[in-house]
Amino acid sequence: MIQMFKELFKGKYDGNSPATLLPVGSLTDGKNVRKVGELGGWKTRKGNTLHHTTQISARAIDALIQYTHPRNGDYHFFAQMNSLIYKATNNPIATGTTFGTSVGVVSGTTPVFWDVIREHLFLGDGEGGPLVWGGDSPFCSGFLAKFDIGGSGADTYVDFTRKTTDNRTDTYATLHDDADDELYVCSPEPAKGINFDLGSVVNAKSVTATVKAWRAGAWAELTVADDTKANATPVAIEDLSVANPCVVTWTGHGMVNGQTAVIAGITQADWTALNGDNVITYIDANSFSVAVDTSGFAAYVPGTDPGTITFAVTLAQDGNMTWTEGADEMKVLEGYMGYWYQITLDAALTSAVRVRKCQVQFDMTRMTNKWNGVYEWIGACRLYDGTEYQDYTGKVTNESTSVYMDIGAEGISSFVYVKAAEPITGIGFGITAGYENALNAQIDLIEYWDGDSWNNAGTFDDGTYDGTDSSFVHSGTVVWDASGKIVERRTFDWDSIPGYWYRVSWDATLTDEVRIWGINYIPFPEELAPTDGCIDFKGRNLTWGDSEYPNRLRFSAKDRPDCFCGTDSGYTEQMGNMDPILTVRKFHNELLVWKKNEVYLLEGYSPETFGSLRVSTTVGIASPQTAHVVETGSPTMHRNEPLSIAIWQEVDGIYALDGRKPRKVSMPIDDYFNPEKANAIDATEIRNRQAFLDKNNNEYHLLLGGGELVYNYLTDEWYPSWERYEDITCGLLLRGTNDRWYNYAGLGDGYVVRLEDGLVDKDTSNTSQNIAASIKTRVISTIQDKSPTNKMTFRKNWIEAKALASGSLVTKIYPDLASSGTTLATPQAMSLVRSGYSLAQPGLETSQEGINCFQLEYLSDGLDFEIHSMLYQLDARGELSVV
Template sequence: MAEQLPGGQDGQLETAQFTFHGQWMPDENTALIGLKNFRTLQNLRYTNTSIEGVQGYTKINATPLANTRILNGVQLVTDRDVSSWVLVQAEDASGGKRIFANRTPIPEPGEFEVAPLYSEADGAGLARFSEAPGGNIALCDGKESLIWGGEEMRCAGFFTVSDAAGASPKDYSEAVNDTLATAGHFAPIGAQRFFLAMSTRPLKGINVKLRTTNPTSSLLAAKVWTGAAFSAVSGLVDNTAADGKALARDGKVCFDSTVSTARPYHFQGLYLYAYLFELSAGSAEIHNVSLDAPMQPMVDIWDGVYREPVVFQASRAGVYEDFTAEVNYESNIYDPIAAKLDGLVATDHVVIMFEERMSAIKFKLIAGKVNTTALALTVKYWDGSAWQAVSGLTDGTRDSAGSKSANQSGTMSWQAPDEGSEFPTTLFGVTGWAYRLSWSSTLTAGTEHDGTQVDLVTGIPAQAKVRAYKFAAMFGGRVMLCGHTEGKEGNRVDFSLPNAADVFNGELSSQGGKQSLYFGGTTDLVAGCQLYNRFGSNIFSIFLALKKGETFLLHGDNPEDFKIYHVNPAIGCVAPLTLATADIGFEGAEGVTRQVAIWLSHAGLVSFDGAALLEIKGISRYFKSGPWQVNKSALENARGWYDSQHREYNLLLPVGAGVTECNTWLVHDLERKRWFEKVPPAGKFPQSGFQVIDQAGVRCIYAGRHDGRLMRLEDGASWDGEKLNQVCETGDAWLDDNIFHETRVRRLKLIARAITEQHTVRVSHLANAVVTGIDVAFADTDDDQWTNTEDESRVRDITPALDLSLGQASAEIVQAITSTNFLGRTHRFRFEVSTMSQHKAFQPIGWGLEHRRERTGV
């Protein structure tokens, strides 16, 4: 029998006081964390001195998307009329995936466009969005590599011309990109009623803003270059027309997408997609043009650098003469160093070879040493077994009458055959892409071969196909295309030219695979991002590349100095959309911050600042066997993001056997290095999250649910109209620090900041580490304090809450004390508040107990 202590029920009371300044410690046994720390901390975040309620969320779109499962999202910020686009990937019940767009300004609620921006290919995986140079968004899903720049892309080239053949071109490219419409910065349409808009990718419309409008009845026709000619677009709608007059007002000229038909066009030293417009009558002045290119597979546009030939051989009567050195060196008329082609007959030819496929070859002829005979040019390429004539040949070396080829310096261009139709070959001991040129008659000869002479030869490469990749990222102003899984090269990374999202050729790019990067063995890359930090006096920018079980980094500015480092052979990333970057303070150096990358590994959350890879501790129970274990087979569905406003990292996990959707929301306070939970209503957990920014530079988080709705997080005091339940529960403790004693709690006191919403604080006591307990109700009454509304020490029924209006209270804090009769060896307390209209809601300050020892030896 337990010993009765002196005094019994009338023994001396002792007091204990606590603040709410502990931390949630889910990995520890509750008997080890005491009453100062928390066994449960839900919807309450840390402050410097206590805890306070989190905000809930509000919906952006009232109408759910047709594809309800929102998997990922991104924001495109522009400097155009539509300043922000929010894009999401959403999946339907059959697995079909589409991209939807919302143009509502951040963070206002508004609907998505009904028609999808893009319907992804069958079998497409998770959409991995990334910023891309030039104000674009890149998207990779394992089946396609896509790009989009909004509906108002910069116009890459703009010319007025006198006819459909492009005669008398006048370049107004800079003028039409000037939104100020200053004097002289406009393109006059009238004397030259044709104008040519050029783009780095195929279009479905152009936006026109006018300085002066057209007063004459007229029509506007539009054509697209399809490889051999300009062809009329389909579905033309001219929104610049009014009262039968084209170019009579600002508007968009719309037409059906030309992604499948448009081809790049050689014009005035450019090689871009071209759209020819003709105003039938009248005149107008255009001061601004922007382009509407649909979301589409990435393309590879010429970088603007002419290529040098590796072979130039002239065959004269079956004998080849090598002029390779001569045509790679520019000379002049006084000291000509040239390929002498005079006297070549129709049965002779020239072979020119390059290291890349070509779409054009440029001849610079020695002045005065040109062909003057009427003849035509033929260009052929090697198809792997025979020479084949190119299609769509345009000979820019012809005279103005068009009868004499090689009569002037110029460019001969053609429609490059599709990849797979043209092959490299080995000739003259050199392997490359070969082109055979011949003329229909004898080239003009001269004394001692001083007739037709070619001084300099350069080439313009053909477009290369951009492959399908698993994900895209940015590094050093480049778009990095990572994980060529379709080609069984999951460790491969290709990259664009710096600051050029549509250029994947040239020495500073991956050159169609010639300079691709390969990270480790053949296992797939799953995620990557750029990190920027200072170490000592040096500033470094690195690219972090992650596999499921390995970590790599890439350092360098250009392909010639790129270097890959194997950071960790055992830790990688199992959930690609948990990778996020954050700026945090560096311990030991006040005021110094570093950018860190945070992601989920197989064993939990880790961080990396470019030097040290560290475990973020505190939630290991979710990665060990037990009731809290994540479903490892569904970990790819985990999501994570950084909330810069609160300096918190959010992690969504699928917890429990067979669970595939995220049902656990963990938040790590990066300043205080502590965790807490967010718990929305069942079935309404976010399943994705990403950061957006408004025009004032304020950042917030948007999150997608699987009911077709996008939510704004940390907005509003409820879960979109449902109560926000805030819970903190302490650990278990022996009140007199003696495990042999049983103690009784006789009174409990709670202090908190006053709030205006009527509410009830529900307090539960749990003795001897049991799961359930007895409830005590604290409600606000007429005396402006929390009181127990009955004299009994145990109250099971919650009394209706009254208004805790700060305007009626006599102080900014409220306090309550109540009698209790809690007996136990250990004691645990749970505080719970439900609100739905109060910012920060429950803001406790402190609490205390009066207790006494009852028995010993129990």
């Protein structure tokens, strides 16, 4: 009896279960295909294009990174390989000949974990503290103007930080027209430039800026290229003298000694030597000289050959002041810790110059730990009066001016001792109004305990000093450079709790009554231990990989991702035993934390509320770089509500988690994880796999040594394995410069490619290589949804597929689970060509007699094929197959 059957390819792929047990529409094998849509069908995967055609280096790409500054829109693309990080010349989706250049920083040899926290890119590589970069022009972290208010030099700080970093056009710093004023710009890391975005009022006077960096405890002048300079409007030269040096007459020139005049336009014989830049020597307001000997020249004729003269003006236009980065040191100014740069001027600016935006430039570097600007209360205080130690801890730590420590009349044998919970770099003294020191007595020494003796902390800035001869004149902070100083904790007979101790002395007897109502300190940030990764959580930078506390996350201060000191930073509670945390991912409003054998959920909003919930005690993670979170929802995790899930690779398979419990989702590809199977991932590679997400196709890609395992997390199904012409070592889902989602991948031999682009794979020579794709059906018998029953004859086969302009499919039959297939070609291979139509329905005739069951395989080479269903004709004999 002849029967016709139609089978829609709407089932799933299962390479693990017996092919005879798979439901209708399922696949048991295949290569390089994905589902056409949620309702079924199979099609060839897309190819790739080279991002660059010249090899970076003969090494595998370890990781890809994409960073966009949230407010500047500053876009960058990086590749990590062979301990270096390379910055792309062409940003996706643009291509080029070369990838780019090394940023010069040494990273680890393991793939970095990275995140954008507030506005900076942070990377953990396990080799040192976090790497940090802010793009081409991150905002400065401090902008101060020190104005000459009293007429005797710069004496009053005005903080313009907010106005120069709020990215608004209607707020700005307004500068004064005083040559004694100073500007201070703070960079979070050692800088190589400052960018000024000026407002509607710019400088028009002849002024030159000098920039200095804080180095070795002093301001050091830098050699600067100043792009904020612009030439003033040229004026005609009034006169030139025949003299040595040449005298120039320019009524009301407004220049000062040593500035540069730019002379141009002179064509008269001899006098052309003056064209160009000339350093001037000031004579008076209407004349100056230039160092050119014109005594042998003919008389200058201004009426017939006037020439022009102008001068360079700093802060006259938007631009940069740049220099070569050096050994800069951190400094504290007005509550800001960072790398400060001083700008002084040799003359007064135009009145009310506006600085709308101030940005800095620094290379990718190891992050320096900093103070967040919040003073901490000391742990203990003693006054030594030359005879005994008096305890004033309670009186200087309660924020009330009515209780205090009186150091009045204390002399050169007295000390104020303070204890801190951490090394410090400054001590703040609150002086009660009306009870200040009025005598010539100054703080002369800050000392710290190094384990066996008191040591001089070195030079310091005394914020309690009146600028003349007295300390403790007003409230202020005494700040010193604590770098390189070894401070050890100790106890005293009268204080049994260990702490870091410091003492302060002065050089003469103080006024009879000097009241200190409060003492606090500036913590000195310690260098961070090697960090494996960084992640943003509730406005904090959370890191993992700490060798001292491997089972805890370390968190920064709120909104200060580079501050890991003070009471607002610290460590979370321990998570399980001392096995290290391997990776962390954002999940809803919490963090998922993976260890080797456990998974935790970190919750909370602040250090006081941070807490962990263990969600798995037997499932951990094998390959940290395979953990990803998808937020399009998964219908299998909760029947009534599509939820976000985390996906990762364990030793025994792929797991998904919706926040409740992990579920293994890899049974259809279990042969890659079962060590009894030939396809099992080698034990040496099971813990160093990588994975990436394809958001456009709802896919999770697990990278193997010679291919990919692809999981559609929206439909909860796996695809037959993918094989690319060039092996992928890492992948990244990113937004291109056009704001669309794209997938990029690193290859094993130093190239980066764009995936899902074109119909062919490009090899490293940029040669097109066809994509060989195939699908292999389940085992089919005469009763469509049953296992093999009656013997039969397979006669005809048709398919429904997308029509193409050219090309055909090869069809193979595997009777009775034969190990190799027989190619069917009667009357010919299935042509997919059907001009004027979108659907092709080619067929084949054959005669496969006396078989119990069969499988069909459809193969293409280089075709963009898309198959929806098949139709086949059977002649059932009506006899059972009995073995």
